[in-house]
Amino acid sequence: MEKLEILEGRKKQVFEKNKASATFDIKCETTSLSGSVSQRACVFCGSRVVLYPVADALHVVHGPIGCAAYTWDIRGAVSSGPELHRLSFSTDLKEMDVIYGGEKKLYQSLIELIDQYMPKAAFIYSTCIIGLIGDDIDAVCKKVSAEKGIPVLPVHSEGFKGTKKDGYKAACNALMKIVGTGSSEGIGKYSINILGEFNLAGEAWIIKDYYEQMGIEVVSTMTGDGRVDDIRRSHGASLNIVQCSGSMIKLAKMMEEKYGIPYLRVSYFGIEDMSKALYDVASHFSDDPSILQAAKKVVSREVGELYPQLLEFRKALDGKKAAIYVGGAFKAFSLIKALDSLGMDVVLAGSQTGNKDDYEGLKEMCDEGTIIVDDSNPVELSKFILEKEADLLIGGVKERPIAYKLGVSFCDHNHERKIPLAGFIGMYNFAKEVYESVMSPVWQFAPRKGGYS
């Protein structure tokens, strides 16, 4: 096989854990290298994924058609009621709009769309071109908001102004403008908001149900199955639980500062982290011991049911090797633990947007010889997958064909998934999906297993 050279500008973003490389100084949180075929998207993408599941708000993309077309119904974020989020709205700017400005078109679009769909709020995403032509979207939003009597929130998500993470921040800034605008009356002491949970395949409902069984009131989920009115009163909750910390930790911090609401970072993937997410909340409300008791009951019941099933999968998967390349590094931590509980070894752990602490943590968790990589690309990923003889890749839509082409099984852990992977039931689904892909007989025909290429 041809030897691959890592591009000069990327060498510091790749690290192999072994005794010789004691110093760990991975470069991260930087813009992608030009010409490297990054798997990342842009600022707009960051904002769009965070706000997308707010189901009773209008999401209008201000710019030429592409950005709206590619994000139409893109996430598996489901709603128990309104489904405005599954429609795609664009100001569809044309050349003349670019020359003369798109403010009038934006204004007219918003007035008409609000009249047609009667949303509870509207998010207006600015795309690359808006950052150049200088439309004052704040002013348009203010005007429309005054006329229509709903929050109309600018989301400053011009694609080139940073990375996906900056898009998360812009989304949090927009949400923060609604938080606290409703009445918190009637919210009890044992209450939480769930942040960074997007209700993919109904995951938020699974988690919410666990907390409710513990006697905890869930004021809002942000943004899974999200409702504007819930977000408005979310400042009345006693605690914020932040899952997928990359995307919404900023909102938790802002709410802590403004409303004094503490927050906890959790993950809902795998038995260990899921259980911890329930126990941590119980410990926070330690003045009511019945909450901890209820948490123990939930965990023991769920784990009792799940564990024997996992053992069956483990028999088949024990000793198999996995590669992980996901959006946020926090998810990688959970996946390493979840794979460990299936007897699988992680040979590659990477993310699009991890920070130094994340990668430090990954390094601590991983075995000798594991590759840790930031903002990787298909050439690097395929090289490491083959060199480390991975049996499985965990990633998203863009990573899937890399695995399949090379004859490697795959588990989709990204936002398009249709099967819940969070919660205890999610761990079962995860194990099942991994098992079904790894154990499929189709790989016998793959070149790496001796088939023809």
Next chain:
Amino acid sequence: MKTAKTATQNACKLCNPLGACLAFKGIEKCVPFLHGSQGCATYIRRYLISHFKEPVDIASSNFNEDTAVFGGSHNLKLGLRNITKQYKPEIIGIATTCLSETIGDDVEMILREYDSEADPAVSRPVMIHASTPSYQGTHIDGFHAATRATVAQLAEGGTKRNLLTLFPNMVSPADLRYLKEILESFSIPFVLLPDYSETLDGGPWGEYHRIPKGGTPQHAIRKSGTAAASIEFTSVLTGEKSPAGYLEEKFDIPSYRLCLPIGIKQSDAFFNLLEKLSETPLPHRYEDERRRLVDAYVDGHKYVFGKKAIVYGEEDLVIAITAFLREIGISPVLCASGGKSGILKKRLAEMVPDIDDLGIKVREGVDFVDIENEAKNLEPDLLIGNSKGFTLSRKNNIPIVRIGFPIHDRFGGQRLHHLGYRGTQELFDRIVNTVIEYRQNSSPIGYTYM
């Protein structure tokens, strides 16, 4: 309820650079490169991957704030150096997004600078630049712009030879393979551009192929300037924007513009032209295909007669499908496209002279909400178009026959066949079966013979 008209809701089109990337994927040893934000490359990759189920590596010059202020020259050059090092392409297909177009980057000038700064001892890939701002046109314009730019960059003149260039338009890998088979069986040397039949529908790999094998070879494209003729499947593209138009203008190569060959009459037109150009009679197997197709039309005619269909998608596809539907007795009640050539109605009327008597509605520049509003009055029996019509199909309980691009909700979209007698046969079978399935499922009797 009043429908909002200013905004585009559930677009029936994609943006310009997507089409350019797809066309560049059909050139041998070529890497598509988007000069703009990282997100454009990633979204377009994701969108294409979901249809083709193949890796689609697209490089990006990854604009940041400084790039937007000071120009994209530095990033473009760095990106070209990096992609050359990493992918070793022979061609880099550069498409400029709305961002680089709006700041006014002069790509040709930057490429000249890049050349002068490069080490003359090291050979550098051929650079092709297509201007594809997403505030102009749709994805199909990007597709044609990239194809034309490729020809303009590479085609060389010279003594005419026994060679035919075919510009197939944005068709499926299965269609491209069939076209190659046809041209081979006429024993006529040909250039098919672009050809992503293998790069976007290939076999398994032992190692990662940075650039999948396949695609139209560079040396073949160079020869297109000496071809005896070129054919392009388009009804709405005008000469000044089309690749065949370029070859005609520059090298005086006669160009034949045909409707996409869907249906018997349009396929006949294509095969007749091939007979004429190659001076070879129609090979038996296509005669047989045609006979089977006529037979199938007869066997299936009662299932489909008088059924009302809404057809949507790229204008050229809509025109071809409409002509085909008139052969089998289906009434295309609405012909709709997100594209806006201004001549959709005119071209349709040439194919379907009684278009007004039949009450066929034609609408350009529509989105899926417009189509849905029309559907409420037109009460169609069928939707025929890409899988983005599913939302409308489900909500209004109208069965959908999936064709074209994208097919995101069914397996094997890249292998759907539409062209020629054989493609029409497959399409006809699917249309008839969609009608039968709907009828069978909505009957309380549970018929086992239909």
